[in-house]
Structure formats: C-alpha cells, structure tokens
Amino acid sequence: MAPKRAVLLCVLIFLFAAPVTAVSVERTLTSSENNLEVTLTVMDIPVGGIVETIPESCTWAGTDHPDDQTRVSGQKIAFAVIGEEAIRYRVQGPSEAGKEIAGTWENLQTGESGVVGSDGPGDSGEVAQTAAPATPGFEWAAALAALAVLCARRCGR
Amino acid sequence: MTRKLLLLACCIFLLAGSAAAIPCDRDGDGTLTASELAAAILDSLDARFMGGTVQAPSPDDLRDAAFVYEHWDGRALTITDSSGRTTTLTRPLRRIALFNSDSLEMLRSIGLGPDRIVGVSKYALEDPTYFPEYQGKANLGSVWSPDYEQAAAVRPDAVFLYATISQSSCDDIEKTLASIDPTIRFFRFDSYRPAAYADEVRTMGLLLGKAEGAERFLAFHGSVMDTVAERIASIPADDRVPVYLESWNDYKSAGKGSGYDEKIELAGGRNIFADTTIEYPVVDPEAVISRNPDVIVKIVGAGELVFGGYGDDDPAPFEAVALAIENRPVWDQISAIKDGRVHIIHSDAIGGPEYFIGVAYMATWFYPDLFPDLDPRAVHQQYLSEFQRLDYDLDEHGMFVYQA
Numbered sequence: 001m002a003p004k005r006a007v008l009l010c011v012l013i014f015l016f017a018a019p020v021t022a023v024s025v026e027r028t029l030t031s032s033e034n035n036l037e038v039t040l041t042v043m044d045i046p047v048g049g050i051v052e053t054i055p056e057s058c059t060w061a062g063t064d065h066p067d068d069q070t071r072v073s074g075q076k077i078a079f080a081v082i083g084e085e086a087i088r089y090r091v092q093g094p095s096e097a098g099k100e101i102a103g104t105w106e107n108l109q110t111g112e113s114g115v116v117g118s119d120g121p122g123d124s125g126e127v128a129q130t131a132a133p134a135t136p137g138f139e140w141a142a143a144l145a146a147l148a149v150l151c152a153r154r155c156g157r
Numbered sequence: 158m159t160r161k162l163l164l165l166a167c168c169i170f171l172l173a174g175s176a177a178a179i180p181c182d183r184d185g186d187g188t189l190t191a192s193e194l195a196a197a198i199l200d201s202l203d204a205r206f207m208g209g210t211v212q213a214p215s216p217d218d219l220r221d222a223a224f225v226y227e228h229w230d231g232r233a234l235t236i237t238d239s240s241g242r243t244t245t246l247t248r249p250l251r252r253i254a255l256f257n258s259d260s261l262e263m264l265r266s267i268g269l270g271p272d273r274i275v276g277v278s279k280y281a282l283e284d285p286t287y288f289p290e291y292q293g294k295a296n297l298g299s300v301w302s303p304d305y306e307q308a309a310a311v312r313p314d315a316v317f318l319y320a321t322i323s324q325s326s327c328d329d330i331e332k333t334l335a336s337i338d339p340t341i342r343f344f345r346f347d348s349y350r351p352a353a354y355a356d357e358v359r360t361m362g363l364l365l366g367k368a369e370g371a372e373r374f375l376a377f378h379g380s381v382m383d384t385v386a387e388r389i390a391s392i393p394a395d396d397r398v399p400v401y402l403e404s405w406n407d408y409k410s411a412g413k414g415s416g417y418d419e420k421i422e423l424a425g426g427r428n429i430f431a432d433t434t435i436e437y438p439v440v441d442p443e444a445v446i447s448r449n450p451d452v453i454v455k456i457v458g459a460g461e462l463v464f465g466g467y468g469d470d471d472p473a474p475f476e477a478v479a480l481a482i483e484n485r486p487v488w489d490q491i492s493a494i495k496d497g498r499v500h501i502i503h504s505d506a507i508g509g510p511e512y513f514i515g516v517a518y519m520a521t522w523f524y525p526d527l528f529p530d531l532d533p534r535a536v537h538q539q540y541l542s543e544f545q546r547l548d549y550d551l552d553e554h555g556m557f558v559y560q561a
Contacts, residue, residue: 047223049198051206069195073207080198082191082226104206108198108223 025050025105026117031095035061038101040079040087040116048081048107050116055100058093065089081105179233179247181214181222189231194222224249228366236360239320239353240345249366250342254313255281256300256330259348260361261288262510266544267362268370275311286467287505287547300326309337320345320353349509351419351516354378374544381513381536382423385520388527389425398523400426401450401493403482405460405504410440417456420512424519425527426452446487452522453493455482458504465503465556467549475501475559483561498522499561506557511540518558533558 028039036058040050054060054075063070065087069080079087091097103116181197182189201219203209214222225231225248235245254276255261261274261281276295281288295311298304300323308316308330316334318327331343344364346357355375362371389397400421402411411417412433421428429448430440457478458466464474479499488494500522507515517533534551541547549555 046227047194047198049202051202066195068192069199071199071203071207073203073209076207078199078202078207080195080202082195082198106202108220109227111220 024107024112024114025103027101027103029098029101031098034092034094036091036093036095036098038089038091038098040089040103042081042085042087042105045081045105045107046083046109048105048109050079050081050087050103050105052077052079052089052101052103052116054091055093055097057097058091058101061090061092063087063089177247179222179225179231180218182231187233189222189226191226191231194226194231197222221248224366228363228368234363236364238344238360239347239357242343242345244342244344246342246364250315250364252312252314253317254295254297254308254311254315255317256297256303256327257317257319257346257348258284258288259319259509260317260346261291262545263346263348263358263361264365265546266370266374266510266540267358267365267367268373269361269365269367273365275313276308284467286549287545289547300330303330303333305330305333305337308334312338313341315342315344317344317346320347321350322347349512350416351423351512354510354512377539377544378513381517381531384531385424385516385528389520389524392425392524394427397425397427398452399429399448399450400452400454400519400523401429401445401448402454402456404437404456405458405462406439408440408442408445409437412436412438416508416512420507420516421454421519424516424523426519426523442485442488446491449491450493451496451498453482453491453499454519454522455479455499455501456504456507457501458508466505467555469556470554472556472559475556476561479559479561494561497561501559501561503557506537511537514540522560 024043024045026041026043028041030037030039038052040052042048042050054077056075058075060072060077063077063079065079065084069082071078077089081087104113105116106113178185179187179189181193183193183196197214197219200209200211200213201216203211204213228249233245233247235243237243251273252275253273255264255274256278258278258281261277264274271290271294274291274294276297277288277291279296279299281291282294282296285292295307296304297308300319303326313334316331318330327345334341335343346361347353348357355378358371358375358378359368362368402417402421403409404411404417410430410433411421411428412435413428413431414434415436418428418431429445429450430438433440455478457464457475462474462478464471478501482488482499483494493499500518502515502518505511506518514533514537517531517536521528521531521533537557538551541549541551551557
C-alpha cells in the first residue's frame with residue numbers, strides 16, 4: 001500500500017469513527033470484462049433514497065430495481081428505497097472504475113444520511129469499514145463522498 | 158400576557174399550512190401508493206443532487222409521506238382516544254406537548270424518544286432521576302396550573318391530557334389552547350388505569366409509529382399479568398385473601414371501582430371495602446378491625462408520606478410507617494398484624510403506568526405459595542432497563558417496598 005493511501009485511510013477512519021452508529025448502505029462490486037455489477041445492501045432503511053455517482057469512464061447499463069423507483073441523469077442515478085434490502089445495477093467500464101463510484105444515502109424515517117460504503121475490486125476492504133456514518137445532513141455526506149473520491153483518484157495516480 | 162398570546166396566535170396562523178391531505182398523494186385519492194412515494198423521493202433527490210428542475214416535495218412533506226406509508230399503510234389514520242373522541246390524521250405528530258406525565262412514561266415504554274416531545278409537565282421536570290432526558294424541555298406547568306404561554310410558544314401539533322381525572326381542568330386547557338391555535342390536536346389518555354391500559358398502549362403505538370414497540374412492551378406486561386391471572390383464577394371468590402388497602406392518608410382506603418380496588422382484584426385479593434361506593438372513602442378504624450384483613454397494604458410516596466421511590470434509599474421511614482400501623486389501638490387483633498403481613502409500597506411501583514409491578518408484588522404477598530418463581534423486583538428492573546431505558550440499579554438505589 002502506498003504511503004499516501006495509508007494516510008488517506010487513516011484520515012478517513014478518524015473522520016468516520018466517532019459518529020458511526022451502523023453501516024446503512026454497503027456497496028459490493030463484481031466485475032467481468034468490461035462490465036461492473038454493483039450491489040447496494042440496504043440495512044434498516046425502510047423508506048429512503050440513494051444517489052450513486054458513476055465515473056465518466058462508465059456508462060449506465062441497467063438495474064433490477066423497479067423502473068418507477070429509479071432515475072438516471074448523466075452520471076448520477078437515484079434510487080427510491082421502499083422496503084428493499086438490496087439494489088443491483090450494472091455499468092459498463094473498466095473494473096478499476098468501480099472504486100470511483102460514490103454514493104450517499106438518506107433514511108426518511110430517522111432523518112439520518114451518510115456515505116455509501118464500498119467493498120469491491122481494487123479495494124482492500126478497509127474502506128468499507130470506514131464508510132457510512134450516520135449523520136444529520138445529506139449535503140454534508142455528499143460533500144464528504146466527493147472529497148473521498150477526489151482523494152482516492154489522486155492517491156491512485 | 159394576553160398580548161403575547163395574541164401575537165403567538167397570529168404567528169401560528171401564519172405558519173399553519175394545509176394539513177388535510179396526505180402529503181405526496183399526487184392523485185388525491187386518499188391513499189399514498191408506493192409509486193407515488195417513489196416519485197416524490199426521486200423528485201426530491203433529482204432536485205437536490207441531480208440538477209433536476211422538477212417540482213420537488215418539501216423535506217417535511219417527504220418525511221411525513223414516508224411515515225404515513227410506513228406506519229399507516231399510506232392512508233389517513235383514524236383513532237379513538239380514551240375520552241371517546243375520534244381524530245383523523247393525515248400526517249404524523251412531530252411536536253407533542255404532554256401535561257400527563259403518566260403518558261410520558263407510557264410513550265417511553267413503547268420506544269418513543271424525546272425528539273418529538275416539545276413540552277412536559279412540571280412533575281416530569283421535578284424528577285430528573287426518572288425523566289433525565291426531558292430536563293430542559295419546556296415546562297408546561299400542571300393540569301391544575303397550566304402555563305399557557307409556554308404551551309403555545311412550543312407550537313405543539315398535539316397536546317396530551319388525562320382522560321378521566323381532572324376533566325374540567327383538562328377541558329379548560331383544551332379550550333384555551335384551541336383558541337390560540339385551532340390546528341392543535343388533543344388526545345386524552347390516562348395511561349395508568351389497568352382496564353384501559355393495553356388499548357391505550359396500542360393506540361399510542363399506532364398513532365406514533367411505534368406499533369412494534371407497543372406490542373413488545375405489551376408482551377412483557379402480559380407475561381406478568383397473565384401469570385398472575387392464570388394462577389389466581391382457580392381460587393374461589395370466598396377464599397380470596399381479604400385485604401385492607403390504605404393510601405398515604407391514614408384510614409383513607411379504596412372503594413369499589415377505584416384504581417386500587419381494581420389492582421387488589423387483579424392480584425387475587427378481596428378488598429374489604431369493596432362494598433363502598435365512594436372511590437376513596439375514609440373508613441372507621443373499628444371497621445377495619447371487624448373486617449379483619451389478612452393483609453394490609455399501605456401506599457406511601459405522596460401526601461404527608463413523601464419519601465422512598467427512586468431518589469431515596471432510606472428504609473427507616475417505611476419501617477416507621479409499618480410500626481405506626483401495628484401500634485394503632487386494638488389493631489393487634491387484626492390477622493394481618495398478628496401474622497406480620499403489613500406491606501408498605503411506594504406509589505411509583507403501583508400508582509402509575511408501572512402498576513403491574515405493584516400487582517406482582519401484591520400477588521406474591523397474598524399468595525406466596527402460588528408465586529415462588531415470580532420476582533417482582535426483577536420485573537421492576539427489567540421495566541426500568543429495557544423499557545424505560547434508565548441506567549438505574551435497584552440493587553444499589555431506591556426504596557419501594559417494605560414488609561413489617
């Protein structure tokens with residue numbers, strides 16, 4: 001592991017450790033050739049929303065989630081969560097792009113929101129442990145997710 | 158004061174919006190479908206994070222819609238409270254003011270936290286040991302001396318009052334607050350009467366989206382009450398233990414239909430003054446001697462006997478009360494005194510929503526052989542730890558019962 005990445009992980013662990021209550025949405029990636037299948041595992045969000053941002057190198061390829069609960073706009077995909085415990089979607093793109101997917105979730109019952117945790121190809125698994133704090137303020141979580149992606153991109157270079 | 162209230166009333170009218178329709182019910186048919194809710198969620202996410210220009214619901218509408226869908230099957234909820242009043246709601250209650258601290262305890266039993274409570278009675282604020290999380294909430298005063306300015310200032314969407322006690326005072330509160338803000342909903346619950354207890358727990362659970370918590374609590378409550386009921390069922394009425402119950406006022410007992418009469422009956426006892434129609438009669442000491450109870454139960458914790466409970470660990474005052482009863486003239490002829498069956502119990506273990514703890518205690522006092530496995534103290538501890546979510550150890554603190 002590169003020193004910069006180790007530092008980034010330490011910083012993220014520090015940032016996320018204090019307010020964590022439970023991981024509410026986890027992301028699992030599986031890749032084959034130029035296809036990425038993304039599974040979002042949703043925990044304890046009876047009604048809520050998730051917004052995923054896929055990198056420019058990826059194109060949207062579909063989802064098993066109901067059509068009327070899914071909206072795609074450019075590189076952003078919104079999912080309405082109404083009782084589902086898993087959401088699967090597919091994108092086309094290089095397998096290493098998976099780690100650049102960023103997402104935020106919102107629980108409409110509790111008002112909590114957070115960053116979608118990820119655990120996929122190219123990731124050590126440690127990132128999943130650091131993600132998804134329960135915090136008030138969806139915008140804050142979105143900003144933090146964007147920052148994490150930016151840092152990850154820089155560290156990856 | 159009047160000017161301030163008028164100003165508050167004006168502000169409330171300006172702030173009040175339409176509350177009749179179910180939020181996000183786009184076709185207005187009175188049912189929020191999954192599709193309608195999904196569209197509202199997506200519109201909201203789209204507008205906030207995807208650069209969309211759709212007309213998105215407000216965050217409040219979206220949260221309320223999520224609640225209605227999740228807890229009320231997407232429909233308006235019509236409930237009947239303990240006063241018999243029927244109310245229909247299309248949105249959840251988010252700002253509740255409680256003049257009834259028994260209901261505050263019941264809400265905690267079903268899992269409602271303090272977030273949705275905006276004001277509480279002065280009695281809850283005067284009890285930081287039992288209601289620590291409510292310290293700092295607005296002080297609404299009491300049913301008998303309400304602080305209308307505070308009550309209006311917290312802009313409640315619902316006010317909880319007693320159903321069957323202090324009715325005229327509760328009526329006055331309702332009338333005054335309704336004149337300030339006609340959108341306030343009023344709910345009447347007693348939260349301590351055994352006969353209405355389970356219904357009230359279920360109604361509150363449904364009302365506040367805590368139906369699962371209500372059932373979980375009722376399972377616990379039922380495990381105690383059903384055990385007692387099953388074991389005493391076989392005892393013929395004439396063979397039931399005769400009991401003299403005395404409140405914190407000397408010789409003030411419980412007549413037919415009173416709360417304590419009901420609790421004695423639930424514990425399998427026979428109230429020796431059940432033939433009295435006055436709810437809480439002052440009885441002749443001679444009558445107690447002649448009716449010769451097998452068990453005497455004395456309530457402390459109020460009136461001139463304010464000691465014990467959660468904030469007091471000293472058994473001495475309990476001992477003094479028991480001794481005073483034993484030393485009453487000619488009372489040494491009473492079976493209960495001859496047999497050492499005088500029991501003191503604090504009102505915090507029998508007088509409110511925790512009444513079933515007191516019933517469990519009484520059942521073990523009346524029929525010790527029938528309940529060797531019933532541990533009322535353990536029931537009490539579980540109630541505190543699991544349902545009241547209090548960090549309070551009965552082995553270290555508190556004084557609730559005493560046997561002479």
